[in-house]
Amino acid sequence: MRAFSIIFITFCLISGQVLCFKVIGCSGGSVMFKCMKTNKRESSDQFKGKYFCRNRDCTTGISTETRHRWVYNERFALYDDENRGFFSVFIRKLSREDAGKYTCGNNQEWSHIVDLVVNNNSSSCGTSVIRSAYKGQTITFSCEYDHKIETHTKVLYRVNGDPVLLLKISQSSQSSEEKFILSDNQRDHFTVTIRNISEEERGVYLCGVERDGEDKPPSETSITHKTFIKEIELKVHSQISSVQVEAYISKSVFITCEFPEEFKENQKFIQKVSSQEISVKEQNQWIHHDRVHMYDDTSSGVLKVFISDLTAADEGRYRCGVKTVNDHVFMKIKLKINQVDHFPESSESAAVIGESVKLSCNSPEKQQSIKHICKENEQKICQSISSSEKQRFEFSDSTAGVFTASISNVRLRDAGVYWCGAETRHKHLTSVSLTNKHQLTLTMPPVIGREGDSVQIKCPYDEKHSAETCLRSGKCLSKEVKYLCKGKSFTKDAQIIIRSDEGHVKNPKISVKDDTELNLFTVNMTELRAEDAGKYWCAVKDVFNLPIELMIIRKDEMTTSDTKRETPQPGESASQFELKVIIMINVRVGCTT
Known part of the structure; x- marks a missing residue:
């Protein structure tokens, strides 16, 4: 002030x-x-x-x-x-x-x-503030003044068109139907209430006192003047009467409510009409309440609401709002749950790291809206893909009601659960009805070795598994143990080939190196044999598993014509040449810890 x-x-x-x-x-x-x-x-x-x-x-x-x-x-x-x-x-x-x-x-x-x-010797004047209200709302603001003039007449003026226009004085009588109400019953401030705000009430207001040259109230013969102690700029926004959001039974919906800039720091809430109000008490982090997840983003002034596993009981009217000093500002939402679900329950896709993958998505034919894809985080909340990632996602319509989302240059962090659906935008609200669930798993390109030679199996892992702990000897080891395994997935037959924390070598033909700076676990296998071929798993307990296929070219299985030529024929790549003589053991295996 x-x-x-x-x-x-x-x-x-x-x-x-x-x-x-x-x-x-x-x-x-x-x-x-x-x-x-x-x-x-x-x-x-x-x-x-x-x-x-x-x-x-x-x-x-x-x-x-x-x-x-x-x-x-x-x-x-x-x-x-x-x-x-x-x-x-x-x-x-x-x-x-x-x-x-x-x-x-x-x-x-x-x-x-x-x-x-x-x-400059008082703290009661020269204040300038911005207040916002929606049409039809009632708003109250206060005007502070020096206690020496508490008995003086208080005034409210407006700067609009004409520089100043008298709206209200404290000595006038008031009725319950008045638009402007001035209440002067405090020692150091008076309040101004504006009822049923309309577009015409937007503008700048000045509140002050009527004075002459003394601290005592002006007499009947005094020549008075007006001292304005505060300036309030009132912004009036259109109230959204009701926005309909459509979603589907057993699916999810992502809703973003946008509020005026001056409400960025105010506490937000979501409320189903006739139900308890759910306040977002923590800002800039996801807060959950049963199946409702909320995020109060103060940087952009929006409230994000994610509702998963929708049921028929979720249908109804909601209020997405912000708490102000004297009132609540909110948008009305009518959530419609379609009981008939024409979309597949879920699907699984596999992609090779470094290559591309396509995910098939459905959207209602009547909706000519923006296509959307998002990935679940650890809290199973479907967050939007960041802007830096959007260039890796391409959307194309294949048939009516079906579109394809393509992810190029697949990376390790792309593994997980994806949802795609249609986005609908209104002036202050965006909704995404999520309809298709995809489980995306990743594999490494095959590793090819020759019988009797050696190969390296490189296992990348997420940086969250690279934390180290140091021993008294000064040697530092990763807190998370990495494994290279072979065998049927999660069964007693699973065979642990080597662990990252092994201090001795069980098999002199196998060695291991865990580089936590590169997030890379490397296994070196020598003197390869035909029975070494198969599918292996790079694993971190049962949290992260990445399959890799090892292909062995057997010396005694080469054909006479292939044995005679040591290099590929013109137009034939080395890998094509090797695949002609390769023995692939396609047994899907895994490991447990």
Whole structure:
């Protein structure tokens, strides 16, 4: 809150005529006062231009010959009402540079000296805030003031079209039907309530007090002025009456509610009508409540809501909102759950690291909307693909109601559960109805070796498995033990070939190296035999498993023609040549720990 001092005026009287007065303001505040004629006799004054200026050429200030409407020059405004014997001067957003001597009057017949003083010795004035409201909402804000003037009349003005327009004074009576209500029952502030806000209420409001040159309330004979102590910019947003979001039984839906920028830090909530309000008490992290997951993103001012495993009971009306000081701002959502599910329950796809994979997705034919794909995180929440990843995802429509999502250059971290569906956007709300579930598993390209030679089996793993612990001897080992296994998946027949933490070599033909900086577990196998062929698993307990196929070229199985030529024929790659003589043992195996 910026500091200010209360504005007051001291008048100079000579022979009953007002010749000069002092205006004391504050940096950041505003003031409005009247420049009165020296007498009330009829004259040619009504045909003269009026002015409030700092110097003779009026480069600082304002002058006009226009009558019966406000004229303004930057922060200065003037209204000439010659029928009432005065004109009004309004100065907004005072600064220290505004201090000094001014003259107000008409061009020839009369003038007054105005001594404007601007200082900074109070904490009640010069405040400027922004408030937001939706159409139909009721909003209340407070206006602080120095306790010395608590008995003075309080005023509410509006800056809109005309520079200032009186809306309310505290001494006026009020009814329950009034649009503006001013309540002055506190020692250091009064409150302003605006009911049933419409588009017309947007704009800038000024609240202040009515004063003369004393701390005591003005008398009936006092010449008063207005001291504005606070400026409120009110933004009015369109209230969304109801947005319908369609989703499907047993599937999921992702909803994003966007709020005005000034509500970024406010607490958000989701509520099913007639049910308990679910508040998001922690910001910038996922919070779950049964099947409802919420994320209050303060950086973008949105509330993300993910509801999984939808049931018929989830259908109904919801409020997606933000809590304010005096009220709640919310958007209405009508969630419709389609009971008929035409989409496959789930599917499995396998991809080779470094290559591409295509995932088939469905969307309602009537929806010409944006296609969307997302991946579940560890909390089984389907988050949006980051912008840096979007270039690796391509979408194409194959048939009516079916589209394909292609992932290029598949990486280790791409393994997991994916959902795809159709996205629908409204002005303040985005919804994604997720309809297809894909389990994407990864494999490594086959490793090819010759009987009697050696090969390296490289097992990449996620960086979360690379944490190290150091022994007293100074040797550091990975906390997570890595395995190379062979055998039927998760059975007693599973054979552990080697572990990353083995301090001795069980088999002199096999060695291991775990590079935690590269997140790479490498096994070196020598003196290969035909029975070494098959499928192996790079594993970290039962959390991470990556299959690799080892192919062995047997010497005694080469055909006579292939044995005679040591290199591939023209146009034939080395791998094609080797595959002609390879023996593949296609037994799917795995390991347990």
